[in-house]
Amino acid sequence: MFLGSKKKILSPIKPGVYVFSPLEAGPEGMGVDELLIPPLFFPKKNYYVGYSTMFNYYGFTEQLFQTVYVLNTTKRMEKIICGLSYKFIKIMENRMYGIEKIKVKDEEVNISSKERTLIDLIYFSNPVGGIINASKVFTEIVNNNKCDIKKLVEYAVCFPNIKTRKRIGLLLDDAGVPENILKPLLKSIEKTSIGSLNGSRKGTLNKKWRVIVNDARK
Numbered sequence: 490m491f492l493g494s495k496k497k498i499l500s501p502i503k504p505g506v507y508v509f510s511p512l513e514a515g516p517e518g519m520g521v522d523e524l525l526i527p528p529l530f531f532p533k534k535n536y537y538v539g540y541s542t543m544f545n546y547y548g549f550t551e552q553l554f555q556t557v558y559v560l561n562t563t564k565r566m567e568k569i570i571c572g573l574s575y576k577f578i579k580i581m582e583n584r585m586y587g588i589e590k591i592k593v594k595d596e597e598v599n600i601s602s603k604e605r606t607l608i609d610l611i612y613f614s615n616p617v618g619g620i621i622n623a624s625k626v627f628t629e630i631v632n633n634n635k636c637d638i639k640k641l642v643e644y645a646v647c648f649p650n651i652k653t654r655k656r657i658g659l660l661l662d663d664a665g666v667p668e669n670i671l672k673p674l675l676k677s678i679e680k681t682s683i684g685s686l687n688g689s690r691k692g693t694l695n696k697k698w699r700v701i702v703n704d705a706r707k
Contacts, residue, residue: 523573527575535585540560544606547603564579587647588605604641605644645677646674658678685700685701
């Protein structure tokens, strides 16, 4: 299988699949979109493009990232393709939700929805400079009604990491999201142990979210 123009240099993606390099020099100057590469590795569609790749896609940050994150249920590897770094992260089946299908040059690609990307933003905040910056972005999106709050809560309830659920609950609470909307998220953490968001036992106990609160959550 070939992607690109026969006038360019072939670069292998996987056995039997090649792309013409450089990435910007496809047919008639059209490049191979970075989102077209991940589907070639997952014929069963058990993947989604997420993390910082989608932070850019949805405009959460203007920062440009050099790594394309591909979350999936079977592969764990890092690979350079046409000068771009792809990181394949193996995750459990229970994290494979909140996925949308988009068309890229007539090809179907799985990506995380905006609401699921917000969950991942809080869970994996390193690309945007840490949890403080991630929380600011999250809060801005919520305050400006740029996402579906009910869907965001629904996805948060499903997320297996308890600390992430509590952090999201605190942020949504601070943003003034009504109690009736937050109820499912509250119920999901009501029998969990009291914990700290940053490992320190110093701070104020928030009984509602069963967590020790300090500045590290904002």
